[in-house]
Amino acid sequence: MADLVYKNVMQDLKRRINDGQYPDKRLPDERSLSDAYQVSRSSVKRALNVMAQQGIIFKKRGSGTFVNPLYLKNKAVFSYEGRNLGLTDSMRVDGMKPGIKLLDFQVIPATPELQQDLFLTDDDFVYQIKRLRLLDEQPVMIETGFIPIKIMPELSSNVVSGSIFNYLEDIKHVSVTKSFMTVAAEPSTEQDQELLSLKPNEPVGVMSGIFFLDDGTPFEVSNMRVHYQYMKYNTFMDLDAD
Amino acid sequence: MADLVYKNVMQDLKRRINDGQYPDKRLPDERSLSDAYQVSRSSVKRALNVMAQQGIIFKKRGSGTFVNPLYLKNKAVFSYEGRNLGLTDSMRVDGMKPGIKLLDFQVIPATPELQQDLFLTDDDFVYQIKRLRLLDEQPVMIETGFIPIKIMPELSSNVVSGSIFNYLEDIKHVSVTKSFMTVAAEPSTEQDQELLSLKPNEPVGVMSGIFFLDDGTPFEVSNMRVHYQYMKYNTFMDLDAD
């Protein structure tokens, strides 16, 4: 893959951790690793820093570097490695097959709120894309997305019936790696109940947020109303300022 | 505060950004900053990397470093600077006064699930702490927490009636900076409806997770059932591997 020194170190260390090569949960010290991999200690530190940020390891000055016990027990929760933020990917859980049913696809002028979030002006237009997401034919969420036409002038209903993020990666070679999300819960509306086969007392999870391209351009505003049984939003937070 | 070079640079850059000293959203290049602050370019890079991680700025190779427009428009969402992960702090929103009502406080043997999550054995015991959280006297969430007694043997019902995290910071000088959280939605139970004044069709948000001490020790398993109108979980994600 990438031919970066620190990534190679990371990759090998992860492999060793997964292989259980550190039964006492303790990694070799940085100077030894530097020597073993024949790279500078700076590069070792970088690799370890990223892994610590991801919650795989933790470091204690004067004491050593240790594997997070929970990483071994519950790897699924950690690390979005190699993935993007798209739902097509993150919902490929339990071997279920994702599906998309296009409900609506049109171009509308950007509302003031959209103008603010997507950094647009009065003259700008956006696609409005309303889709029903399925897992094994079961409807699980209603997704309404807004994308500026000036960012993707070539968007077609064909593309929109599949994964937009994968299209971006495969065809235009840009990836979506940043997002703001707000997660909330609400009683289901009649439309929710109809489309998601919900009983009146059953709620929906609401995930709304903004997705950004690599270069910081706000790319999409999205609002997702999720069947509560399928809604599980996992996060790992680390407030250490690096 | 901390007398670290890169933190000083960060602090000053944030101030300048907030003061609107970069009207074109463009920061000086790294070499100029290095020269201006009389610090090495390495330290400037470190400061900028942290700020990029926090979503305040974004960088484009060959082009420059720019302020994230959304940072200026919506600062509230960004940056937990100076805060910890405690709820007492993060719920001090809109000037409302937080309150805590202790519902239950006892010591129980660790269940197998707790043993797994908190890295305990059969012999270990945990505090079970059930509390009702209030905002301006209004009940907003039911919180059930489990903390190993061997981590905090001195825990009293007095401490538990306040902020445990603040107690840890002020008295024991350790802070809680890492957490795994899973956010979901559920129909309210009868107990939820009673304690949170919910109608039968109104749901709760469920936030459950594990909090860690600085050194990686799993410290608390927590399960929070939140009045849906008060449940808003914000996250900023950046999947760039450093």
Added chain:
DNA sequence: TTAGAAAATTGGTACGACCCAATTATCTGA
């Protein structure tokens, strides 16, 4: 005038040196 080449700009990666700070291990002397 303008398209393409060349140069300058700007952030990215890597190295290695130097010292500091927290922790752990070892030694020393009563």
Added chain:
DNA sequence: TCAGATAATTGGGTCGTACCAATTTTCTAA
């Protein structure tokens, strides 16, 4: 024997250099 002092270990921060890669600007030649 063992408590306290001392040394060794281990991660943290900073500096400065060198070179690379993407982008933008400038120059050059048709």
